[in-house]
Amino acid sequence: MKKLIYSIAFLGLAFNAYAQKIKFDKTKSKTEFIDYVMNQMTIEDKVGQMVQYTYDGGDVTGSAIDKNYIKYTKQGMMGSIFNATTTDITKKLQKIAVEETRLGIPLIFGYDVIHGYETIFPIPLGEASSWDLKAIERSAQIAAEETAAGGVHWTFAPMVDIGFDPRWGRVSEGAGEDTFLGSKIAIARVNGFQGKNLHDLNTILACTKHFAGYALAQAGRDYGSVEISDRFLRDYVLPPFKATVDAGAASFMTSFNEIGGVPSTASKYLYDQILRKEWNYDGFVVTDYTAIQELIPHGIAKDLEEATLKSVEAGIEMDMMSGAFLNHLPKLVKEGKVKEDVIDTAVRRILAAKYDLGLFEDPYRYSNAKREKETVMKKEFLNEARDIARKSMVLLKNDKQILPLKESQKVAVIGPLVKDEKNIIGNWAARGDRFGKAWSVWEGLNDVLGKNAKITYAQGTDINTTKTDGFQEAINIAKNSDVIVAVMGENEGQTGEAASQTNIDLPGNQKELLKELKKLGKPIVLVLMSGRPMTISWENDNMDAILYAWYPGTMGGLAITDVLYGKYNPSAKTPMTFPRSVGQIPIHYNQKNTGRPYLGDVDAEQKYKSRYTDSPNTPLFPFGYGLSYTTFDYSNLKLNKSTMKNGKDEIKVTVNVKNTGNYDGEEVVQLYVRDLVGSVTRPVRELKGFEKVMIKKGETKTITFTLTPNDLKFYDINMKHVAEAGDFDVFVGTNSNAPLKASFTLVD
Structure with missing residues (x-):
């Protein structure tokens, strides 16, 4: 009877412990507090911390969408939500987690803040062109301050993949082809996002991605397989990732690709061996969107339960969107197929991030609507975005010093991107306003030049069209000008994720319009917006000047005007090699010499060398190239x-x-x-x-x-x-x- 009474008493104490919400105790150390939280958690509670779903209406990059995130949050089965932004929305969701669940563990809110939150900076490849580490770090700092003010704690950046193939649309999101430059930029961006102390309200968690090799997909096709040697992996691919570990990056994200037949999300070699044992990394690892369930079509798991097992064994600690952990991990633990201490290690890392952010201390500390209003897109940030955009534009050609333009010149401004606000801020532009707050080139010209501006405009053509209806209007205004400025390029959806292309020429009939304008004998300045190095050999042969503006962001139109009229002297350098044609891809400056290096002379002795018979080996523009006035x-x-x-x-x-x-x-x-x-x-x-x-x-x-x-x-x-x-x-x-x-x- 005594034993029965003691047992009932013990169960009662256990129930009471479980029934109590987590209370922050500042007298406890970080480790002691996390121990206290862990001691109150069931296996279901623990697995819940490893689950992430998207908020309704957010950007999605796959097909599996489970809209039951509110239900899971109320059940304590959600550790993180992404795509929820603004203090109003995030506070409502946080209240559910904190006030309606048994333990009241707060959520982490994540968002793809790739090159700005609402103040949008140049795309990362554009920022890399600046070779200005202080400016790049400052860009990330501003993005973090706005993001945190908007109630979000975590960005899925920086992307540190080293890429040689401009057909791959996501080169726009990285720092280019060089490991050394890429490593320096990776450190700058982590430092910018995370600051000196994650408890500060102007910092957010960084997430290094995509581990590893994602940019080297065969044929430049997104999500494709990667076949590289371990030496190449370690010499070229991994150093920027290691640099972010040393810089203290709070989290890592898996890549979609496989290397050597093993998809990243199931790779013990990448996560257990390299990341944990060799690099001693102590942050947490999140999958990319639905990556665990993708182990099934990869052909390495027969069903989602097996995919769950393989990903956990590899060292994956948070499941984005697939539902694998939510539906299968508790069962695998109870069956003894996954040890609970593996789960405990993962959960401790996730709880540690929440602790560092101060969320246990005050779950609503990021939910200040007044701070949000005062911070987002403030004048100081916009001015800095303008300056960083100027620093990111590469002057590729400037024959006869046609640039900078003179305000006394009559300028015909022609092209589909002259009055554009949608594309100018680029892909993955977070909460950037594409219709109202971004400065178009036309608006920038009129603002900088004022009432005495000698500029006329014609669209001429669309970005992707074969119609020539607008050609004649463009030709007519060009006839009455001293110089033509053509503002052309890709639309923002042609780069970024799932935007690989076999043809990276100037799209549509933009080149045909340039050919007609060329017949007028007027000097032509070509301003190009794109998320990749395009194949512009004809343009280089026929245009008088080329300014590569990438996608310059919210203040892009003002920044382009500053450069065109000499208010700023361009200083950017290419972070990727520009090919003459797609047939040269992949091309990068740090290739090997081969046993039969080609010296550039076409003679009998040079025939059997490593060369093309229909093109020079050399690129159109080499890595690190850029002109100045x-x-x-x-x-x-x-x-x-x-x-x-x-x-x-x-x-x-x-x-x-x-x-x-x-x-x-x-x-x-x-x-x-x-x-x-x-x-x-x-x-x-x-x-x-x-x-x-x-x-x-x-x-x-x-x-x-x-x-x-x-x-x-x-x-x-x-x-x-x-x-x-x-x-x-x-x-x-x-x-x-x-x-x-x-x-x-x-x-x-």
Whole structure:
């Protein structure tokens, strides 16, 4: 009888414990508080923290949509909701989680804040063109401040995939083709989003994606398979991911692709071996949209239960949208197929993120409508968006210095993107207003130039059409102009996710309109908006100037005007190689030399070399390329010594850069290295340093770089990450074809 009484008493105490809502106790350490929460959770409660669904009406990128998120939230079976924005909506949802569930654990709200929340900045590939790490970090800071003010805690960015293929639409979301530049930008964006303390109300959780290799899908087709060596994975693909681990990124996201026959979401090698054991990462891992259920069509799981098991075994900790964890994980734990301590580890990481955000302390601390109104799209942010947009535009061509334009010139402004507000903010533009708050090029011209603007307009054509109805109007106004500015490009839906293309020429009949305008003999400036490097060989041969504006964001029209009229001297450099044609893709500057390198001379000795018979090997524009309204001269490249010892030694590299033109201007000075002989083949060049520097007209500055053995490391024949002794060439210049060269030897 005593045993029965004690048992009943024990059960009563347990029930009471479970019945009590979580109460924040500031006297407890973070670990102690999470222990306290975990001790009150059933296995169903724990699994609930690992479940994420979308809010109604949010962007969806797949077919499986379960609209029962309110029901699951009330049942305590939801740890996170994404696509819910504004303080009004997020507060209502948070009240359900906190006040209507047994434990009252708050939700994390996530959203795709890729290049701005409401103040939209240039697309990430455009920002990468700035090579300005401070500006990129500031862009992420502003995005975080607006996002947090809107009641959202977490962004699914940065995307740090290294990509060589502009047919893949999501190159727009990354930093381009180079591992070194990509790593620096990844750190800047994590620091911008997360700040110094996640408890601060102007910061949000970052999410590094997509782990790993997603950008290297075969044929540039989104979601496609990836076949790369482990050495290539570690040398080219993984360093930006590792950089975000070192920067403290709070979460990671899986990629849709497979590598070596194993989809990322089921890869123990990626998540258990590399991310956890090698890198000691302690943040949590979320899948991409429905990625667990996609293990079934991948052919690695027979049903959703098996897909659940394989993803959990790999180390996946939050399920976005597939319902796999919600419906199958408790059963797998109870059957002993998944150990509960695996679930506990995952849940602790998720709870830790909520703790760091201060959500246990005050679940509604992000739900301040007054702060939201005062923060979003404030003037300071808009001014900075304008400046960052200017810094992101690449001047590809400027024959006879036709740019900058003079306000005294009569300018015919022609093209489908002149008055556009929809496309100018680009793809994945979060809550950006495409119809009212974005500045079109036409609005920018009129605002900057004022009442005395000598500009006329004709649309000429649409972005994707074969109709020529508007050609004649465009030709008529062009006849009466001194110069033609054609504003053309892709629509925003032609880049981004699920937007791979085999043809990346200027779409529709825009090129045909340019051909008609060309017949007038007037100088033509082509302003291009796109989310990828397009194939613009004809345009380069026939236009007098080309300004690549990418999608410049909310303030894009003002920023483009600033550049066209010399209010800002362009300084951006290409973060991806521009191919002459799709037949050259994939093309990137740091390729291997091959056993039969082509030297560029078509003669009998060069026939059996690695070359095309119908095209040069060289790109249209190389990596790191971009012009200015001024010119720069490089000279006096020096190394402070010719030998560097392996270990902790270093070499100082100096070069003089003189502004030899008529304008003050910024130059991105770039340093490349070539390892001449390795235990495995090495790239012809690798970026190992850059500095963006302002140099006044007539001024000379000495730029100094520091090289260490760490900069020379790669995965050798034995898959060891080492710097091998041997000879190295150093190149410094204005792009990846930098001609100045010096040499040194690394000795053990």
